[in-house]
Amino acid sequence: xxxxxxxxxxxxxxxxTVHIVTHIDxxxxxxxxxxxxxxxxxGKKYSxxxxxxxxxxxxxxxxxxxxxxxxxxDLGSGISKQYPEMKKIITDHHECPPDSDxxxxxxxxLFGRDGxxxxxxxxxxxxxxxxxxxxxxxxxxxxxxxxxxxLQDRRFCELRGLNTEIVxxxxxxxxxxxxxxxxxFGKETRPLAxxxxxxxxxxxxxxxGREDSSVAFLQELQIELKEKDSWRTWVDLxxxxxxxxxxxxxxxxxxxxxxxxxxxxxxxxxxxxxREEEGTELHDAKEFATLLNSTAxxxxxxxxxxxxxxxxxKWLKEALNLLSGHRHNLVEGLQFAREEKIQKRTYVQYFHxxxxxxxTIIGIVTNMMLNTEEVDKALPLIGFAHTENGDVKVxxxxxxxxxxxxxxxxxxxxxxxxEIHGVGGGHNIAAGATIPKGKEEEFLQFVEREIKLQLVx
Numbered sequence: 001x002x003x004x005x006x007x008x009x010x011x012x013x014x015x016x017t018v019h020i021v022t023h024i025d026x027x028x029x030x031x032x033x034x035x036x037x038x039x040x041x042x043g044k045k046y047s048x049x050x051x052x053x054x055x056x057x058x059x060x061x062x063x064x065x066x067x068x069x070x071x072x073x074d075l076g077s078g079i080s081k082q083y084p085e086m087k088k089i090i091t092d093h094h095e096c097p098p099d100s101d102x103x104x105x106x107x108x109x110l111f112g113r114d115g116x117x118x119x120x121x122x123x124x125x126x127x128x129x130x131x132x133x134x135x136x137x138x139x140x141x142x143x144x145x146x147x148x149x150x151l152q153d154r155r156f157c158e159l160r161g162l163n164t165e166i167v168x169x170x171x172x173x174x175x176x177x178x179x180x181x182x183x184x185f186g187k188e189t190r191p192l193a194x195x196x197x198x199x200x201x202x203x204x205x206x207x208x209g210r211e212d213s214s215v216a217f218l219q220e221l222q223i224e225l226k227e228k229d230s231w232r233t234w235v236d237l238x239x240x241x242x243x244x245x246x247x248x249x250x251x252x253x254x255x256x257x258x259x260x261x262x263x264x265x266x267x268x269x270x271x272x273x274x275r276e277e278e279g280t281e282l283h284d285a286k287e288f289a290t291l292l293n294s295t296a297x298x299x300x301x302x303x304x305x306x307x308x309x310x311x312x313x314k315w316l317k318e319a320l321n322l323l324s325g326h327r328h329n330l331v332e333g334l335q336f337a338r339e340e341k342i343q344k345r346t347y348v349q350y351f352h353x354x355x356x357x358x359x360t361i362i363g364i365v366t367n368m369m370l371n372t373e374e375v376d377k378a379l380p381l382i383g384f385a386h387t388e389n390g391d392v393k394v395x396x397x398x399x400x401x402x403x404x405x406x407x408x409x410x411x412x413x414x415x416x417x418x419e420i421h422g423v424g425g426g427h428n429i430a431a432g433a434t435i436p437k438g439k440e441e442e443f444l445q446f447v448e449r450e451i452k453l454q455l456v457x
Contacts, residue, residue, distance in 0.1 A: 001111045001127070001162075008089045008106055009131035011069065013042070019067040020048040021058075023074040023121065024296040024360060026149025026289035030122040030142040031073035031091065032301075033308035038129040038136055050301035052360065053423065053434060054079060062086060074121025074146075078425060080105040091124040094425050095410040108162065116427035117154075118161025122146025126166060140170035141273050141285075142308055148271060149289030151367075151430070154201070155400050157183060157268030167271070175274055182234065182246055183268040188284045191231035192218055200371035202265050204249055205256045209373070221248055235279055281323065282307075282316075291319055294326030297360040326361075333357040333365040334372075337383065342375060347451040348444065349375070350382040359385045359393035363432060366395045377401070380409060380451065384440055392440060394424070394433040396447075403428050406454045416446035 012018065018039055022032035032048055039046040051058055054075055062070055063086055070088045072079075077096035090105045093115030101110045106128060108119045126143035129136040143166045144159070153159050159167060170176025181187070184199045196207050196214040207213045218225060221244050225232060234242070246266060253263040271285040281287045295304030300322055306315035336356040342349050357365055366383035369375055380398040387393050394417075396409045409431035410424070417424035417433040420442055424433030435443050 001106065001108070001113075002131070004103075004106045004111075005127045005131040007103055008091070008128045011089055011104060012039070012044075012071070012128070012132060015044065015069040017045040017047075017067070018069045018071050019062075019065065020046060020071045020073060021054075021062065021076070022048065022050055022072075024050050024052055024301060025074075026292040026304075027121045027146040028074040029292045029296050029301060029304040030146035030149070030308055031120075031125040033305055034122060034125045034129050034136075034139045034142050035071055035073050035091075036305065037139060037309060038132055041136070042132065048305065050296045050305075051075075055423070055434075059083065073125045077105065077107050077109075078423075089128075091121065091128055093119050093121050093124050095408075095414075095427060113161060114428075116429055117152045117156070117163075119163060120147040120150045120152055122150075123163060123166055127162075130169070137169045137173040138175050140166045140173060141175040141275075144170060144176060144271050145273075145285045145288045145292070145308075148285040149292065153268065153271075155429075157265055159269065159271070177272045177274050179270050179272060180267060181270045182242070182266060183270065184234075185286055185290070187234035187270070188279050188287055189281055190233060192223065192225055192233065192237075195234055200368070202253060202258065202262045203371070203373055205252060205258070207252075217248070218245070221245060233279065281320065290326075291323050293361075293364065294323040295319055297358070298322060298326070329358065329361060330364060330368065333361060334368050337365055337369050338372075338374070342369075342381070344376070344379065345444065345448060347379065347448040347455070348382055349379045350384065350444065352384040352440065353386075354384075355386050357383075357385050359387045362393055363395035363397075363430070367397045367430070370397045370399070380407065382444070382447070386437070387434065390437055391422075391434050392437050394435060394443070396426075396431050396433075398429055400429065402455075406457065407451065408454055412447050412450035412454065415450050416443050419443075419446045 020032055020035045022028040036048055072090045076090040077092040077094055080090055080100040080102045092107050096107055096109050106124055108115045122143040129139055147163050184195055186195050193214040197211045199208045207217050223241055249266050250263045276282040281291045292304040303315055303318050307319050337351050340351045342351050362383045362385040366381055370381045377399050380396055382396045385393050398407055408428040410426045413424035413431040413433045417435055420435055420439045422433055422435035426432050
């Protein structure tokens with residue numbers, strides 16, 4: 001892999017102008033930012049764009065653009081053997097066929113590594129950046145934000161595989177700190193009761209989803225919710241207060257019969273950006289990733305990109321405005337999905353949001369739904385949403401337990417989409433597709449056939 005990274009670094013050095021094409025999620029934005037900063041430091045001319053998917057319209061436009069070199073980050077594996085007339089390099093981590101191994105394609109799957117948890121798109125791009133110059137080690141913090149945004153810590157409650165090399169670089173460069181802590185989202189910015197109310201993975205029985213129960217739980221532990229006129233957050237707490245809350249949550253999970261494995265998920269490795277201010281959306285990698293998701297998923301990728309590249313003025317202010325809207329949309333989206341009701345089939349369950357949820361956040365909402373109490377964890381969950389151009393966006397999510405039993409959503413969705421002239425891809429635990437409108441029932445039948453084969457075999 002490192003040899004391949006060096007080969008890509010040579011191609012970059014030999015090019016005078018580069019056009020970066022990246023994905024619209026946190027992993028894609030951080031990958032694009034790492035690529036941009038690498039080129040800027042080399043003194044290269046570059047341009048960048050963020051896209052939902054690599055479709056024929058985009059490919060045609062790129063070919064007509066006649067770019068000297070196109071650098072695909074966090075996508076592009078599917079076209080490594082296609083369009084030889086386009087000079088390109090690819091730094092991606094999504095599942096890809098073995099025959100996509102080319103001298104300009106860097107993907108962990110080509111080297112026997114699992115891109116769903118061992119290395120993200122930003123991580124792959126970082127390895128090329130580091131091959132360009134060891135001075136780029138400070139970009140490791142962005143690669144970790146990308147990995148966390150891609151939920152690569154979910155399986156083991158910490159980053160594993162090649163991600164650990166990047167964490168090591170981040171520590172050495174003084175840009176990253178790791179702390180064993182509670183894993184719930186919002187430790188820096190959410191009031192304590194909200195932190196517990198929205199807690200998932202694991203859910204806190206009788207507390208998650210209920211604000212009054214969250215407040216009562218904290219009051220029973222004699223934890224002050226306010227300091228003067230300000231709501232306290234997790235980072236405001238003293239060590240003994242944190243220990244008291246963590247201990248009470250674990251005891252509650254064990255007493256309700258959830259078992260040690262579930263209870264142990266309360267704690268995990270958390271990743272902090274040393275150069276950012278504590279108590280802000282940029283200090284914790286999880287919150288930074290959510291901030292980035294609130295930009296490109298609403299067509300404002302340049303906002304997230306500028307924040308990654310160091311802007312702490314105008315662009316950060318704009319990002320925080322977008323984040324506020326994003327949070328509102330997620331709450332509404334979750335409510336909408338609940339009202340639509342989950343439809344259960346033999347091997348899959350699904351909901352159809354139609355125009356009720358933006359196609360760019362249907363994956364996030366589907367993942368949130370899977371982590372609620374009312375959803376059956378024994379079946380993968382699929383969410384459908386209409387796109388602006390008249391197609392249907394599909395997002396599928398599953399538990400690690402199903403993946404351990406042989407489920408591979410990327411394969412299932414790719415094959416099912418191909419059957420109805422759509423496109424699909426992703427990871428074994430989380431995948432997506434775009435299919436023609438009206439073909440949902442047919443698609444579900446093909447997906448079920450694929451999943452049945454996987455689980456039975």
